[in-house]
Amino acid sequence: MTVLDIRALNRATLARQLLLDHADMPVLDAVAHLGGLQAQEPQEPFVGLWSRLRAFDPATLSDLLTERRVVRTHLMRRTVHLLTADDVLAWRARHDPMLRQRVLGVYRRELDGVDLEELAAAGRAVMADGEPRSMPELARALAERWPAPGPRPIGEMLIAALIPTVQIPPRGLWRTKGGVRNAVLSAWVGREIDPPSSDGSDPVGQALVRRYLAAFGPAASADVRAWSGLAGLPAAIASIRDELVTFRDERGRELLDLPDAPRPDPDTPAPVRFLPAFDNAILGYDDRTRIIDDPHRNLSVAGERVLLLDGRVSATWKVNADTVTVTPLRSFSRTERAAVTEEGQQMALFLSDKESDRVEIAG
Structure with a gap:
C-alpha cells in the first residue's frame, strides 16, 4: 500500500481546502465544498473565504445569509458553523444524538431527571410564534416549569441540541455587530429538515464521509470523527469502502480517499495563507x-x-x-x-x- 508522507498529505490538504491556489468558485459553492466553515467568531468566515477565493467580495456572503441560503447553526462537534441551508437540512437529523450527548457531557448533573422530549416540546411551543429569541429569553420562558437546572443548561440543551435553530442576521454579516437571536431552522429557510433513514441504512453518513474526503482527504476514520463529532460512521465507511482508495501514513494508519480527488506533487509550491481563528483546515483532523x-x-x-x-x-x-x-x-x-x-x-x-x-x- 502506498505510503503518503507528511508533505504529500499537506499538499493534498491545501488543494482540497482551496489554499494551494485561489479558487474561481462561487461563494455558495465554496461553503458547500468545505462542508461549512467554523463560525463561532462571526467575522472569521470572511477571512477564511478571502484566503481561499479569487476576488472574494464579503457582501456576497452577507447576501447569502440574508437570503437564507447560508445559515449559522450548531452542527459539527456542537460548534457554530456557517453552512449552506441545503446541507443543514440534509445533515441535521443525523447529528441530533451527538448534539444531545455533547450538551449532557457538560450539564448531565443539572439536567438529571429532565425529560428531554417534554423539554423539546415546550421549547417548540414557545418558538411557535415565529419570534426570534436569545438563549436566555427562551430559557426564562421555561424557568417556572424547570427551575432546578438553571437557565444556562436549559438554554443550551434547547438551542444547541433539541430544537434545530439558526442565528439570524445581523449576526454574522460583514462589519456588523449583532447579538445572537435564534429562529427555528425549518421556519427560517421555509423547508422541513430531512427525516432520518427509516430502513436502517445511513445515506447521510455515507454522504458526510464522501464530502469530508473531498475537502479533507486522504484521511483516517478518526479524522472524519474529529471533524464531525459523530462516532457512528464506521458502518457508513464500510458500506462505501469499494468506492474508495486507501493509503497509509508514516505512522501506519490507513487513510481513505476518493479515487479522483487531487493529490498534488509534494514539491508543489505553497503560497503564504492567512487563516482565521478555529479554521477547520486544522481542527478538522484528529492527527x-x-x-x-x-x-x-x-x-x-x-x-x-x-x-x-x-x-x-x-x-x-x-x-x-x-x-x-x-x-x-x-x-x-x-x-x-x-x-x-x-x-x-x-x-x-x-x-x-x-x-x-x-x-x-x-x-
Whole structure:
C-alpha cells in the first residue's frame, strides 16, 4: 500500500481546502465544498473565504445569509458553523444524538431527571410564534416549569441540541455587530429538515464521509470523527469502502480517499495563507501534524489566527489598530519575510476596506 508522507498529505490538504491556489468558485459553492466553515467568531468566515477565493467580495456572503441560503447553526462537534441551508437540512437529523450527548457531557448533573422530549416540546411551543429569541429569553420562558437546572443548561440543551435553530442576521454579516437571536431552522429557510433513514441504512453518513474526503482527504476514520463529532460512521465507511482508495501514513494508519480527488506533487509550491481563528483546515483532523507541529497544536483550539508558510503553521497574526501584526513561530528567511509582508498587506487592505496596508513582523 502506498505510503503518503507528511508533505504529500499537506499538499493534498491545501488543494482540497482551496489554499494551494485561489479558487474561481462561487461563494455558495465554496461553503458547500468545505462542508461549512467554523463560525463561532462571526467575522472569521470572511477571512477564511478571502484566503481561499479569487476576488472574494464579503457582501456576497452577507447576501447569502440574508437570503437564507447560508445559515449559522450548531452542527459539527456542537460548534457554530456557517453552512449552506441545503446541507443543514440534509445533515441535521443525523447529528441530533451527538448534539444531545455533547450538551449532557457538560450539564448531565443539572439536567438529571429532565425529560428531554417534554423539554423539546415546550421549547417548540414557545418558538411557535415565529419570534426570534436569545438563549436566555427562551430559557426564562421555561424557568417556572424547570427551575432546578438553571437557565444556562436549559438554554443550551434547547438551542444547541433539541430544537434545530439558526442565528439570524445581523449576526454574522460583514462589519456588523449583532447579538445572537435564534429562529427555528425549518421556519427560517421555509423547508422541513430531512427525516432520518427509516430502513436502517445511513445515506447521510455515507454522504458526510464522501464530502469530508473531498475537502479533507486522504484521511483516517478518526479524522472524519474529529471533524464531525459523530462516532457512528464506521458502518457508513464500510458500506462505501469499494468506492474508495486507501493509503497509509508514516505512522501506519490507513487513510481513505476518493479515487479522483487531487493529490498534488509534494514539491508543489505553497503560497503564504492567512487563516482565521478555529479554521477547520486544522481542527478538522484528529492527527493535525500534516499542517501544524504538535507543540503548536493548541494554538487553533485557543482561537489564535495562524499563518501558513510553505503549507505549515509558522506564525500567529492579529490586527492592532490599522496594522496586521505577525508573530513568527520560527525564524523567517529574507524571502519568507517578503512573501509574508506582501500577503499581509493584501489582508490589511481587505480588513481595513483599503485604508491601510500596514504589516509588522514581530521580532
